[in-house]
Amino acid sequence: MEWATTTLALYGTGAAALATSVLTLRRRLDLSQAKHRSLAGHARMARRLAAFVPFYDYDEARFFSSDGAPAEIAAQRRAGFERLSALYRTRFAETIRRTAEAAADISDLQFTGAYRVPFQYSRYVRAHLPAAAFVQSSDGVTLTDLDGNRAYDLSGSYGVNLFGYDFYKDAIERGAARARALGPVLGSYHPAIIENVKLLKEISGLDEVSFHMSGTEAVMQAVRLARYHTQRSHLVRFCGAYHGWWGDVQPGIGNPLPAHETYTLEDLSEQTLRVLRARDDIACVLVNPLQALHTNASAPSDSALVDSSRRARFDKATYGDWLRRLRAACDERGIVLIFDEVLVGFRLARGGAQEYFGVRADLVTYGKTLGGGLPIGVVCGRGELMKRFRDDRPADICFARGTFNAHPYVMAAMNEFLRHLRTPEAQACYRDLDRIWDDRAARLNERLRAEALPLEIANLSSIWTVCYTLPCRYNWMLQYYLRAEGLALSWIGTGRLIFSLNYTDDDFAAVADRFVAAARAMRLDGWWWHNPALTNKSIKRTVLKEMIARRLFARDDRREH
Numbered sequence: 001m002e003w004a005t006t007t008l009a010l011y012g013t014g015a016a017a018l019a020t021s022v023l024t025l026r027r028r029l030d031l032s033q034a035k036h037r038s039l040a041g042h043a044r045m046a047r048r049l050a051a052f053v054p055f056y057d058y059d060e061a062r063f064f065s066s067d068g069a070p071a072e073i074a075a076q077r078r079a080g081f082e083r084l085s086a087l088y089r090t091r092f093a094e095t096i097r098r099t100a101e102a103a104a105d106i107s108d109l110q111f112t113g114a115y116r117v118p119f120q121y122s123r124y125v126r127a128h129l130p131a132a133a134f135v136q137s138s139d140g141v142t143l144t145d146l147d148g149n150r151a152y153d154l155s156g157s158y159g160v161n162l163f164g165y166d167f168y169k170d171a172i173e174r175g176a177a178r179a180r181a182l183g184p185v186l187g188s189y190h191p192a193i194i195e196n197v198k199l200l201k202e203i204s205g206l207d208e209v210s211f212h213m214s215g216t217e218a219v220m221q222a223v224r225l226a227r228y229h230t231q232r233s234h235l236v237r238f239c240g241a242y243h244g245w246w247g248d249v250q251p252g253i254g255n256p257l258p259a260h261e262t263y264t265l266e267d268l269s270e271q272t273l274r275v276l277r278a279r280d281d282i283a284c285v286l287v288n289p290l291q292a293l294h295t296n297a298s299a300p301s302d303s304a305l306v307d308s309s310r311r312a313r314f315d316k317a318t319y320g321d322w323l324r325r326l327r328a329a330c331d332e333r334g335i336v337l338i339f340d341e342v343l344v345g346f347r348l349a350r351g352g353a354q355e356y357f358g359v360r361a362d363l364v365t366y367g368k369t370l371g372g373g374l375p376i377g378v379v380c381g382r383g384e385l386m387k388r389f390r391d392d393r394p395a396d397i398c399f400a401r402g403t404f405n406a407h408p409y410v411m412a413a414m415n416e417f418l419r420h421l422r423t424p425e426a427q428a429c430y431r432d433l434d435r436i437w438d439d440r441a442a443r444l445n446e447r448l449r450a451e452a453l454p455l456e457i458a459n460l461s462s463i464w465t466v467c468y469t470l471p472c473r474y475n476w477m478l479q480y481y482l483r484a485e486g487l488a489l490s491w492i493g494t495g496r497l498i499f500s501l502n503y504t505d506d507d508f509a510a511v512a513d514r515f516v517a518a519a520r521a522m523r524l525d526g527w528w529w530h531n532p533a534l535t536n537k538s539i540k541r542t543v544l545k546e547m548i549a550r551r552l553f554a555r556d557d558r559r560e561h
């Protein structure tokens with residue numbers, strides 16, 4: 001009898017263990033099926049592979065004919081490149097000189113300088129089309145460099161510039177005047193914070209607010225709170241989404257360490273919803289609504305523009321529906337839904353992505369433009385999620401401080417920004433916002449199509465990206481033609497153009513003319529010469545072969561022919 005009971009118990013334990021391993025296996029399988037097929041969807045693998053990519057670059061001859069273009073096209077490109085180079089050296093002489101001097105000591109400049117174009121071309125481009133990183137003034141929608149050249153600003157200062165630089169200059173000045181009596185006193189508050197909190201609660205529809213120094217820090221705090229309250233370990237971010245440079249939200253290339261408590265899942269995917277419903281270790285889901293424009297793809301930087309496969313398309317109804325289903329899955333499982341509105345907050349609508357898509361989040365992070373031109377990160381959230389201690393367990397706290405949090409000057413400039421949102425002028429800015437920017441994008445696209453230029457704009461309101469319609473290895477050259485036409489871009493080039501809302505129709509018409517002129521010049525110089533055998537796939541294959549050859553037969557001269 002005893003033997004039978006023991007055997008039964010053993011069978012029982014075995015069956016339970018088997019069931020557990022089947023369940024674990026099933027969950028693993030679900031998880032791997034919820035990853036996007038691309039490398040961006042496999043952060044760890046991407047990190048590992050990145051370590052194997054060897055350096056090599058093209059010599060002068062190959063630089064102009066890496067797509068197999070015939071000699072006359074290569075000569076045409078070379079002539080165009082030399083013309084552009086001469087123009088840069090005369091027109092931007094002082095700005096380039098100062099940039100080169102500063103770059104030796106500013107690590108950020110060295111980094112951005114190196115990553116403006118695919119690395120095979122970078123050294124040659126840097127030598128002949130050097131970056132000009134200084135500006136002396138801003139005015140309306142233009143910037144003026146150290147040589148006195150005025151350019152239309154399409155960089156948007158990483159998204160900070162929503163209402164135009166002059167607005168922020170005033171906000172900073174008026175704010176500074178109000179904060180001056182207190183000065184940089186930290187720890188105590190400037191009274192401006194009271195109205196800031198009131199207005200942020202109203203805008204976000206949430207109960208409490210915390211202040212930080214950057215968008216990255218706001219995201220860190222939101223995730224930490226979610227982990228603290230749910231007592232779960234993992235955050236979910238979507239493939240390609242940027243949430244600042246903190247390690248846990250940047251599990252792939254760029255972070256020296258793997259992020260063990262991050263799941264990178266596919267956006268707009270049933271499998272993802274299944275994972276959210278099945279697992280019990282997920283604390284929060286982070287959404288950067290900008291991904292609505294390039295779902296499951298990384299930020300479209302020109303340094304990754306090896307071919308023309310960059311795609312972007314915004315469909316408000318589909319993305320809104322996805323957010324609603326995500327909201328429902330989070331509700332079912334007690335997962336905290338965080339909207340990271342550091343970039344899109346106040347830009348898509350006064351109430352940001354929550355208002356724009358009609359979906360409420362549990363925590364929302366803001367930053368950039370909210371500081372009225374000064375550095376900021378903010379978390380707004382439901383009261384029970386924002387609490388940093390437990391009444392019944394006094395030692396179990398969720399610690400978050402920061403010397404410069406709620407700096408009086410920042411609070412006062414923020415107050416200017418938030419008060420401005422209530423003015424009829426600001427309200428007018430939001431009226432018809434999408435129609436205005438969609439129409440502008442459509443009109444420019446029509447002109448590009450009419451001239452058979454191989455470009456297409458995709459946009460999420462005032463955030464634009466340039467897509468390329470013909471397989472080509474040289475699309476990244478467009479950024480240099482655009483700069484030559486007096487259009488100022490950020491270091492990621494044509495990947496992201498951010499407009500401020502004070503662009504008038506006339507301003508925009510001038511930008512569109514220059515954009516078309518730049519594209520025409522680029523075509524005339526032969527960069528878009530096309531061999532029908534060239535496809536995005538064949539370009540990628542060539543690059544892969546070059547890399548493999550470089551790894552296998554590394555030579556000392558660091559060149560590949």
Ligand SMILES: Cc1ncc(COP(=O)(O)O)c(C=O)c1O
Nearest residue numbers: 214215216243244288340342343
């Ligand atoms: C969506 C989003 N989250 C977080 C950040 C990080 O903000 P910050 O650069 O202020 O640290 C950014 C910055 O671009 C962002 O776009």
